[in-house]
Amino acid sequence: MTGSRSTLGQVWAALRSVSNDLTRLVWPGRCAACEQPLAAEETLFCASCEPEQQPALPGEPPPGVDAVLSLFAYQGPVRTALHKWKYHRRTAIGRALCEALAEALDAAGPRLFIGEFLSPSPLAVVPVPTHVERLRERGFDHTWALGKAVLRPLREQGVEAIWRPEALTRARATENLPGLDAQERKAALAGAFSCQSKRSLEQVRVLLIDDVLTSGATASECAHTLKSHGVSWVAVLSLAHTPATKAPPRQKAASP
Numbered sequence: 048m049t050g051s052r053s054t055l056g057q058v059w060a061a062l063r064s065v066s067n068d069l070t071r072l073v074w075p076g077r078c079a080a081c082e083q084p085l086a087a088e089e090t091l092f093c094a095s096c097e098p099e100q101q102p103a104l105p106g107e108p109p110p111g112v113d114a115v116l117s118l119f120a121y122q123g124p125v126r127t128a129l130h131k132w133k134y135h136r137r138t139a140i141g142r143a144l145c146e147a148l149a150e151a152l153d154a155a156g157p158r159l160f161i162g163e164f165l166s167p168s169p170l171a172v173v174p175v176p177t178h179v180e181r182l183r184e185r186g187f188d189h190t191w192a193l194g195k196a197v198l199r200p201l202r203e204q205g206v207e208a209i210w211r212p213e214a215l216t217r218a219r220a221t222e223n224l225p226g227l228d229a230q231e232r233k234a235a236l237a238g239a240f241s242c243q244s245k246r247s248l249e250q251v252r253v254l255l256i257d258d259v260l261t262s263g264a265t266a267s268e269c270a271h272t273l274k275s276h277g278v279s280w281v282a283v284l285s286l287a288h289t290p291a292t293k294a295p296p297r298q299k300a301a302s303p
């Protein structure tokens with residue numbers, strides 16, 4: 048799998064390198080973190096906020112997940128911008144983050160569509176669901192917005208991307224699990240998701256969309272739920288990931 052690993056690495060590099068492109072169009076002139084005016088060459092973040100280090104790579108896909116891609120390391124200004132969107136309803140910053148993800152897919156281009164991505168069958172885009180109580184508090188659904196944003200770039204590259212947000216629902220409010228270790232998170236998330244889809248998921252491929260990939264327990268539980276309903280392959284695309292691991296991204300052996 049060395050070939051697919053290096054290709055996925057190239058894709059990731061492309062995602063990383065274009066993270067600032069064109070976000071100016073939807074977030075003109077202000078840093079998404081500190082909100083100071085941007086200089087002409089700056090886009091999503093100002094020079095002070097732009098992370099000096101390249102983001103860490105997400106490591107092995109979580110159990111049950113076949114491939115993982117992520118745009119930013121979840122730290123510093125990225126964390127600040129995401130918090131402003133999620134917890135302070137800063138919708139312009141949210142639009143800029145969604146656009147950054149979409150532009151990253153645009154720039155990755157055909158290199159993204161390796162292995163299972165080459166399959167001619169439709170690719171269902173499924174946002175990690177937010178519990179109804181969280182939705183009520185927050186007033187909007189951030190993973191829904193991120194998922195909607197990636198449909199266009201996928202379709203423009205010839206992928207039959209279909210919007211299937213109903214494929215997963217969150218039965219319990221498990222979004223915030225502070226202070227739990229990996230095992231405790233896994234236990235807390237067991238059975239947290241259900242599949243209410245009336246349309247069949249047999250042999251469907253899924254691109255799961257999340258805002259932040261942390262321990263991977265949420266993505267793993269979503270993948271197990273989807274696969275128990277017949278889904279053949281699950282990839283995760285996240286806006287950001289906690290920079291805990293340094294291993295290169297890997298794609299597991301393609302499923303039959």
Ligand SMILES: [Zn+2]
Nearest residue numbers: 078081093096
């Ligand atoms: Zn700034």
